[in-house]
Amino acid sequence: MTRKKILKLCIVAALLDFLIGCGKTTEVTTKHVGILKDPQTLSLQDVASSQLAPLSLGEANYLLLASETRGLVLIGEDGSEIAALDGGSVERFALQARGGGHWLVAAYDEDSGKIQLRGLEPDAQGRPRFQFLGDMAVDAPQAALCFSRQKDRIHLFAIDESGLGREYLLLPRASSWGFSEVRPLYFGEQVSSCAVDNARGKLLVAQPPLGIWRLNADAERDEAREVFVAPDRQGADFGGLWVDAAAGHLWVAAESGVWAYDLRRPLSEPLFSRSLDGVAPVSVAVAGGKLLALEEESNAVLRFAVPLPEPVAEIQAFRGAVSMPHVAARAQTAPVASGGDAADDPAIWVNPRNTEESRILGTDKKRGLNVYDLNGKLLQALPVGRVNNVDLRPLDHARFAALAAASNRTTPGVSLFGITADGEVESLGLREMDLADPYGLCLSRKDGGLFVWMSDKQGDLHLAEIRLGENPLQWQLLPRARQPLAGLVEGCVADDERGQLFYAEEDRGIWRLDIDAFVAGEGQPQLVARVDGDKLVDDIEGMALYLNGDSSYLVVSSQGNNSYALFSRDGSEFVGRFRVDINPELGIDGVSETDGLEVTSAALGADYPQGVLVVQDGRNRLPSAAQNFKLISWTEIADALALQ
Known part of the structure; x- marks a missing residue:
């Protein structure tokens, strides 16, 4: 790491100390309540995945996996492969429900240097299939992608490896979907993941070792950037954000383990904190009442049977979006x-x-x-x-x-x-x-x-x-x-x-x-x-x-x-x-x-x-x-x- 980069991180860390409490030191406190062992393993073949996300199509449940060798891979609950691109190299994707049982996937393909949009929907026989919708060339590799639903529109946040983020309005078209840039966002280097809390209109960005930021997803509001999770929680290496909208939880994968937080409360104590025996997860999610985890470039999904935190008592809609007529x-x-x-x-x-x-x-x-x-x-x-x-x-x-x-x-x-x-x-x-x-x-x-x-x-x-x-x-x-x-x-x-x-x-x-x-x-x-x-x-x-x-x-x-x-x-x-x-x-x-x-x-x-x-x-x-x-x-x- 260059002296310039070290100086930059020190300055930002000092600012974070000020934001979360004057004079407070940022000692790493990664103490967990228990260790998870003996997971059920879903073995994969030639996937090399660093991100997973659960989804449902019809009455069936699936897992979507990023693949550095095959682009995107969809598997069933038993680990059986259902669909794949069988081409491209993907580490990061974003997933958004579109209604009618259809899904939208945005993935950065390292081979082409493009953000690619695909639909995921059943074919005539009811089997899930990927459908290409459009793509956009970008200047730098993308470190984080996440969707935001704003009224009846879908927006995409994309943050590159230098920390320059952009918000795009996605424009559905018959021939090819369009990307229209809304605004830039600036974070600095080492962003690892992002997620959107649509219920409150908040964008969450993981930037180890500095913490997890929260800011308004709506470009027409003040950014109001704040520290949501302080850097003294997960240690120096974390990311893999996943929002459980139904429960009101933010899940975080870290080298030290797995954490869950109440989406309503910045700087709150975690609702869930476990280390994984011999495992350093980079992506986590919850499906079927179980905790799912992936290690980096993995060919196995780990499924842990563990008591999960209860849904938050009150899941409030984003108060800033008071309903009124629009022109x-x-x-x-x-x-x-x-x-x-x-x-x-x-x-x-x-x-x-x-x-x-x-x-x-x-x-x-x-x-x-x-x-x-x-x-x-x-x-x-x-x-x-x-x-x-x-x-x-x-x-x-x-x-x-x-x-x-x-x-x-x-x-x-x-x-x-x-x-x-x-x-x-x-x-x-x-x-x-x-x-x-x-x-x-x-x-x-x-x-x-x-x-x-x-x-x-x-x-x-x-x-x-x-x-x-x-x-x-x-x-x-x-x-x-x-x-x-x-x-x-x-x-x-x-x-x-x-x-x-x-x-x-x-x-x-x-x-x-x-x-x-x-x-x-x-x-x-x-x-x-x-x-x-x-x-x-x-x-x-x-x-x-x-x-x-x-x-x-x-x-x-x-x-x-x-x-x-x-x-x-x-x-x-x-x-x-x-x-x-x-x-x-x-x-x-x-x-x-x-x-x-x-x-x-x-x-x-x-x-x-x-x-x-x-x-x-x-x-x-x-x-x-x-x-x-x-x-x-x-x-x-x-x-x-x-x-x-």
């Missing part, structure tokens, strides 16, 4: 140029002459303002500084069809933009405001006047008037009023027709303000919808109004649970909520961590006959890229929520 995006914009948390807030300009030529304005809060068409193509990038939020209003003007304003944090103030009838956006400069850190922004209109509301991240909500002169570059910004804020506010939207302003206090709820009364010094904001951990989960971010007569709604980003809440137009009544999920056919990922959003009820062509909702995507996946904006047809939202 999918029809389009997405090109990623912003800046990395990290950069895309923030969109605005929609409806082209009155040709609505299909409308524009989306989106902020890159590290660089400037972007302009996109309805297909998401980047048309303009205006490098005006760190603009955070943007809003616009139509304008009756000789040169411009609309004005857009954005909060600018490079030089604290408001950046103004003119939008021509052809959809070209021109920068009209910046006017400074006496704010420590400009944050949220929205516009309102009253009697032909244009007003801007802007929050200070370290202060209040400010109202100013924008006055456009004969020369558009010589506009004025005139302070008018100030509303004290108790908490942080970014999202806001004005209902010009009713003279109301809505703003979101991120950890408290939605406030409504009568604008005329406020300007007259008489109005006070009302809290119309509270953060309750259910309908609204903090942070509360973007807000917009879908205006269409009696079918008008306030749309709010409930960032804490990656959803969008609809309220009545006045904000007083909750109507429903939804999430934006993957669109596999178009290769567009779901949406999470949304900051800003905008919506219009204008018909924008065949894809958006009832309007469009545009939302910022905090995690741009499929594949991973810089943040962007997603476009969702309002028709799909109305159908999902059964709106009138």
Whole structure:
């Protein structure tokens, strides 16, 4: 082992010490409760297997084995061979039930350097057979493979020998299944196995001698990586993870023996701990009430009759996946140029002459303002500084069809933009405001006047008037009023027709303000919808109004649970909520961590006959890229929520 690799392992081990308890040493404690002896042996012929997994087809039970000489081998309960590929070299595979008594197998074949997908199902005579479904060449040998079922989709996690992992969405096709990369995952060297706890939506990864990691399997959630089993449990050489979903157990094969843990409880005491007399297992499972074990490159399955741990008392479904309606995006914009948390807030300009030529304005809060068409193509990038939020209003003007304003944090103030009838956006400069850190922004209109509301991240909500002169570059910004804020506010939207302003206090709820009364010094904001951990989960971010007569709604980003809440137009009544999920056919990922959003009820062509909702995507996946904006047809939202 090189000095560099040793140093890397020492650093990670030190971090693990910190994660599982400051000052705690990582002495190896592999004490077992008993030794298992005298197993029943199922002898195999020319298999050289290092992984097994039980499965059922029809009323019969089988064992699937990886084979370094014959690819994959299926045997019966008595050890008789049922089916085999008789070609290829496989050490690792993943197995997933597909329903209807069929199974899906992913295996890394060392001879071809490919991950191969196969179906396992009965033939016309009821005998199990392998069916080739597709494959994908990979750059490095794969150390771990495991499936994840997410809603009605199957995902595959593949981690190579360098520790670089990738999540793939599998796309069933008549000719050949496809692999669409969702995101990369980084672990470092010496990963030996992975498994997925679908009940809780967790990916488990064994990385000896560092321990077993647990993290969220859903790419639209925070990774939330944690130590599930500390490195002082199994010793320095372990792997062979297998999930007993029915019992709620994680089984671990180690050089020192076999362990089982409660899948609900990280860093808990093992439910089962046995050494195997003279055996160093690399793969274990439970079938028919017995413990099954394999040694490395073995030609024998060992079956132990031993009391097994009872199923956990309570097997809870993954609470993060609260059932709610889902919709999918029809389009997405090109990623912003800046990395990290950069895309923030969109605005929609409806082209009155040709609505299909409308524009989306989106902020890159590290660089400037972007302009996109309805297909998401980047048309303009205006490098005006760190603009955070943007809003616009139509304008009756000789040169411009609309004005857009954005909060600018490079030089604290408001950046103004003119939008021509052809959809070209021109920068009209910046006017400074006496704010420590400009944050949220929205516009309102009253009697032909244009007003801007802007929050200070370290202060209040400010109202100013924008006055456009004969020369558009010589506009004025005139302070008018100030509303004290108790908490942080970014999202806001004005209902010009009713003279109301809505703003979101991120950890408290939605406030409504009568604008005329406020300007007259008489109005006070009302809290119309509270953060309750259910309908609204903090942070509360973007807000917009879908205006269409009696079918008008306030749309709010409930960032804490990656959803969008609809309220009545006045904000007083909750109507429903939804999430934006993957669109596999178009290769567009779901949406999470949304900051800003905008919506219009204008018909924008065949894809958006009832309007469009545009939302910022905090995690741009499929594949991973810089943040962007997603476009969702309002028709799909109305159908999902059964709106009138």
